[in-house]
Amino acid sequence: MEASVATRTAPQILPGKVGVWWFLASEIMVFGGLISSYIVARLASSGWSAEAAHLSVPIASLNTLVLLTSSMTMVLAFGAVGRGDRRGVRTFLLCTILLGLTFLGIKAYEYSSELRAGFMPVTSPFWNFYYTMTGLHALHVLAGVITNLSLFVAARRGLRNAHRVELAGLYWHFVDVVWIFLFPLLYLT
């Protein structure tokens, strides 16, 4: 890409990286607002643990494993960018995409079994929060999958936009970190 209008001094830091971190800061506040509300609502009333017990810890653990692994493949793709290894970039991006889709698939299975068991989003405050929080998270995963897909396609033509793998990675790891907190908040307590 030719940058026809650009600054003349070499910045210390990629603009994209600063931009993405600011974006993540605002995302922390969005999920933070939800998690804050969940924590105070949960502590204010009783009986949520019994409802949380209806969730499947094994499935969620598997899903956590999938997402953690996808984070690793994502960062390995970034490592491959550093080595100039185009094939590696494509392989690891593809792994990340597939793992992301696996996560969504497992999540969909989980939703359907919960819905079949009669736990609707409107059932109780716990289920309000459960569906809203995991739903918003799943949308973020979906957005990450789409981003990675576009990078995967772009990497076919070379590594000129490869710095974007790092930026997409920051976002992908953030989505992972959110899940790291959602998992104990919703399933384990």
Added chain:
Amino acid sequence: MMRWLPENVSSFGGDIDAILSLIYSATLAWFFLTLGAILLFLFLYRRREGRGATYIRGDKLSEAVWILIPAVIVLVLDLWIDFRGADAWAKVKGRVPSSDLRVEVTGKQFNWEIRYPGPDGKLGTADDLQLDNELHVPVNQVVRVTLKSKDVIHSFFLPNLRLKQDILPGREVEAWFQATKPGRYEMPCSELCGFGHSGMKGWLHVHPADEYQQWVRERWPSSRQGEGSKGS
């Protein structure tokens, strides 16, 4: 400006009005000082031939004191307002004084439902009385009000008593007042509660002691002694 306030007829209204007056005096003084300075400087330093501007950056502490010292004065006034305010707040909202006189006010789209406990002093019993938009209390007595809502948020507002309290559905909010002057005072809702919000209002009737007894006797003819002991 303070004369625009509605007549105060509550025991704590004076405290609130005093805070309002205190803030009014402080802010009025600052208003004249700052606006006066602006107008004076605009006049004195208007562009004139043969006179340039003075080069002062105001970054040095010796120059910046001209803005920092007034800021310290602002801080002192702030603290003063806060400390005076804390007492008034504690009196009005902090703790509700004990009283035998209780009523329950339930806001609903678009009425106040007032429940009186009746002679037994307990709500939820057979001798409860419910009136729409009519709150009858004796003068000079502490009245505890339990506020509830059936639907959305309403706000229980008595301009003459300097009492305002939002009502959250799902919670009970306690408020109190002590009216100091008999009369009939308007009791609007001051939180947007739907299309009928404008015009949602009731009346607070503050009765002299004997008139209140009269009212109680008319409402609960069977048990006048029980209630009579409360009124005293």
Added chain:
Amino acid sequence: MTLERAHPNYVTVWVWLVVLMIAAVLVSYLPLAKSAVVFLIFVIAAVKALLVALNYMHLKFEGPVLWAIAVVPVLLVVGLTLLLFPDFVFHHH
């Protein structure tokens, strides 16, 4: 453009993350007081999040500005949560 630099072993970090995840699941079945379990689980979650942020998001190698961008919102969320306690948690007890 991205300079080759010493980076952490990403696979080792992953192993740690998986170990911690399993630990969290096991802790949730421990016969401890509820509050102790919750405390342990969230300590583990915080460690996992820190591992990801430091290694995968490379905060280890970033300057104070990016650190501030990452940490300030977390502090704000903690502050918001604590300030909500009086109205919700204490209110019902």
Added chain:
Amino acid sequence: MAESAVAAGAGEVVHVHPEELGFWRTYVFSTDHKMIGKQYLFLGLFMAVVGGLLAYAIRWQLAFPDTEVPGWGFVGPEDYNALVTMHGTTMVFFVAMPILLGAFGNFLIPLMIGARDMAFPRLNRLSFWTLLGGSLVLLSSFFVPGGAASAGWTGYAPLSARPIYTGVNWGLNLWLLAHAIEFASFLMGGVNFLTTVMIMRAPGMTFFRLPILIWQLLTAAVVFLLSVGPLIAGAIMLLMDRIAGTSFFVPEGGGDPLLWQHLFWFFGHPEVYVVLLPAVGLAAEALPVFCRKPLFGYRWIIYSTLTTAILSFIVWAHHMFVSGMDPRLAMPFSFTTILISVPFAIMVFAMIATLWGGSIRFTTPMLFAVGFLSMFIVGGLTGIFNGSAPANIHVHATYFVVGHFHYTLLSGVLFGGLAGIYFWFPKMFGRMLNETLGKIHFWLTLITFNATFFPMHLLGLGGMMRRIANPMQYEFLQPLQPLNVFITVSAIGLLLAQLPFLINLVWSLAAGRPAEANPWEAATLEWSAPSPPPHGNWGEAIPVVYRGPYEYSPPEVAQDWLPQDRALAARPG
């Protein structure tokens, strides 16, 4: 690709590309920060007309309840609630933010810091088009069955959480959607502002040589970015309540209405500073230029701005003193709220001290800047009444509050924003605005503004509630009705007072006197570019910065201003 994109090739020296862009790429789908800034300006002005018309209908109904509003029609109670809701939303989110942040931020940030464009020009274009989409969604909500949102601009649940309580279904959903889109737009904009200022500054442009406006915009962007998240979370929950039937904020299902208020005001109060700080910055830019004197206490203003930003995150519950929240929270929040008067006092005193010893030129931008300063003082002072918890019991949700926030926010948009428009119009469009019309505009605005909003404080003390459609329904308000009529006449006057401005704008755009590069003899970097600046802003060479932004009447040189980019050695005084 013709336009610049993410500055991937950091460090490479690139020339301004010579090729001509077509009409669409120049005026509509531009990535040039200056064109995007102008697009924001015109969108904001258009929405201001919409918001102004809503205000007209509101005021007419209040002065002459239940009579037909001329040119509008009959306003029923449901319509009235929709009017106040949409007026507030439009003015705060679709007028104040687009003009103060969108227009001036986009136009001025690269010019003032010495960059050729924003860090992410295509993201910039996307943020404008997103906002335009949000505006259209908001406007479309007037026309859906059931009418527009009518739960107040604060959208308190559960009134807003269930359609049955307002009778408005899709209007309120679209209202929420419009907010979501607007937030997305300004998140993109904020990220762009911050990244641009952090890494695109010209050589020599250190943080303490940045114009105050840049500091204020930067602070506003940070505050917005960090405060809007919880409201986005709340909006998602509210939308779920409305569409999916959950009960986050509905007590029957186990939810809590108070949670919405906390999430709303956690953003809602910082939002005030998001709008206010840029307005302070605009006035602070104009003052030194027309006083021919450095801005007094530059660093103190910066420290005050940062202090305000930090404090803004711990004051939100002062909107909730009588909401039924824990009364023990009130005094701490009252304390932090009133404490904010200290940093603002420093800013105000610094601006007043700038006047002292100056050589003041009474141009239109200067008049508006001083107008902003004066009106802002009134707004700040009346804020103390609201911030004090016990005083708030009486004035909360009355016209006192309405008067107060119009003195702060509307003075920011009207006086601050117009000071900015009159000041930078030559740079934006290469033509001068007419000074005579400008001065007529100023004096009419000043008089009608005060006549409109000052009496509202009196109504508020008298107890008149906000958001009531008909004051005549209340016996205690009937004696105050003449005041309502007076306010309405003044408000119509205030609206009409904007006509000279609109005429001036249109006439000057077409036939104004051509402006030279630096008509005001100002020292900041944007005035070293041609008027209007070309794509890329400067020619081959980016300016190099040697000093702070406000070197007026310095002793070293004979001229009474010393531009930031002039090397003194090359031009001995």
